[in-house]
Structures are given as C-alpha cells and as structure tokens.
Amino acid sequence: MTSPSSTDAELDEEQLASFHDHLKKSTRVLALLGAGLSAASGLPTFRGVEGLWRTHDPFSLATPEAFDADPALVWQFYSSRRQMASSAQPNAAHYALARLATKMPGFQALSQNVDGLSERANHPQKQLQLLHGTLFENPILPALAVPTLGIAPAQHRTSEGAAEHENELDISDINVPLPFITIDDLPRCPKCKQRLLRPGVVWFGESLPGPVLDEVETFIDADKIDLILVIGTSARVTPAADYIKQARERGARVCVVNLNTDDRPVGRRNKDWFFQGDAAAIVPALLM
C-alpha cells in the first residue's frame, strides 16, 4: 500500500484507465456543464467569494422580479458579465469538449453557462444545448450603447471581442462607482420603441427554452446513455441538475470533474468517477 497522496495518483491512474476504457466503448454521452468549466478562463462562478457581483448575490439579480424592481441595475449586471465574457478566452476544456463532439455524433453538451465560451471553442451547435440562454444571442444589447457605460453593440461582437471593451469601466469592481443610468437610457424594442428589452438569459422562475427542452428530452428518450460528464457544476439548479438522474436511469455511468470534493452531486454511486481539480486541466486528459 502506498501513502494517501500516491494512492490518489494510482487511483487516479486506475480511475483514468477505467474511464478511458468506458469512454472508448461509449457512443451516447451527455455532459452537464457549469460555471467551473469557465473558471480557468477567468470568469467568476456563482459560488464562493468571487460569486458576488459587487454586493449583490447573482441569484437575486437573475429574476424577473429584480428586473421589474430595478432594470438599470440588472442591465448593468448583464453588461458587466458580457464585458467579462467577451474579454475571456475559451480554455482547454472547452476545446476538448468541442473535439469530442466532432468525433462522437452521439455526444450532447448541456450547458448552464451563458458566457459564449463553448460556442467560441467551435463546439458544434447541434451538440450544444444552451439550457439557460446566452449573453450574446439576443439583439437587446445593441440599444444599450449608453454613453456613460460606453458599451459596444452586441452584433459588432468579433472574435477579438476583448479589444472592444478594453477601455470600459469594470463595473463588476466594487470600487468603481456604478454609472448612473436612467430608465430612458435602457434599450427598447426597436419596433415599438416602448417595451424595455431584456437580457436573453433564463431567469429563476422562468421556463427553459422550449426547443432546448425538446432537444434534450428527445436525446434522453431515444436510447440508453453510456456516460454523463458532470463538469464544474454544483448541480443545485433544476431542471438542469435533474439530467444527471435521468441519465443514470438510462444506464449512464457518472464522471464528475470538480475542484471541490464537497460538490459531488447527490446520490453518487461507487461506480462513479470523481476527478478533483481544475476542469481546464482534467477534461483534456479525460477526453484525449
């Protein structure tokens, strides 16, 4: 017997070998992706110290109620996240998942992330289900070129996204005073010029996009599932987290990649794999 740390190494090697063996035999694979996948790209997760946006719990701002109460604050929250996401780059895990998708037609990634990094890693669109929307699809932000914030319109988003935001205020920084914007500064429907536009993400209490729900359901009901990868997620938000159980019911083995041991999804089985560490380091090793 070797000491705990080396046992882990061996185990890990043992785990890695048994995982690779199973992946080789797999044809239908799901991946549930969370904020931890993009942590190595410099984007804050929802939990942990950096989980706060200024003094606000992101969960409290991601609601229709918050938007009704203070649309300007919620707009600044999403513009700031879009700014951060635009300045970030996909990491090795995003690319490894995109590569697996190109190699395995029976692979579907279910992303809870709205940061656009899987898309920028050229993950095939048909194999990427954006469960909670995206910061970039909706035409809403173009109108938000509020001079005070100096935000560039979304459709001008280029792969060099970072450059666009270079000289912008980083309002996620508590020390930067929030520019005062009024309801009149907020984007309105280009047609009626009346209705306020809203960020294209799914807020708490709102249903996930119908077409996405249908796509995932069709995939899950179609046949057995060999494996579900659970990457960088605390698996606390439903219905996203429920897909782990549904995959199990379809015969899937579960492979968890998470920085924290205490974030193993509920109901783990001994045949599960758990790889502790940074997704950007582990996922490429798993999917090579």
Ligand SMILES: CC(C)NC(=O)[C@H](Cc1c[nH]c2ccccc12)NC(=O)[C@H](CCCC/N=C(/NCCC(=O)O)S[C@H]1O[C@H](COP(=O)(O)OP(=O)(O)OC[C@H]2O[C@@H](n3cnc4c(N)ncnc43)[C@H](O)[C@@H]2O)[C@@H](O)[C@H]1O)NC(=O)OCc1ccccc1
């Ligand atoms: C809080 C939770 C309890 N609430 C819910 O689940 C609710 C349902 C509900 C209400 N009350 C309840 C009470 C009990 C149970 C459920 C509920 N769900 C909903 O409201 C959903 C909508 C949920 C979607 C909300 N929108 C998001 N995002 C978009 C917006 C935005 O982004 O602003 S959710 C958002 O938060 C979640 C954050 O979770 P993670 O991504 O996992 O991030 P987190 O920080 O928590 O964890 C990071 C993990 O990574 C790890 N990590 C960190 N660094 C690394 C690293 N480097 N490498 C690897 N791992 C790492 C950490 O250890 C950690 O484990 C994600 O889903 C993310 O998308 N809608 C709905 O149910 O609608 C019905 C309905 C049906 C029909 C008609 C009308 C209504």
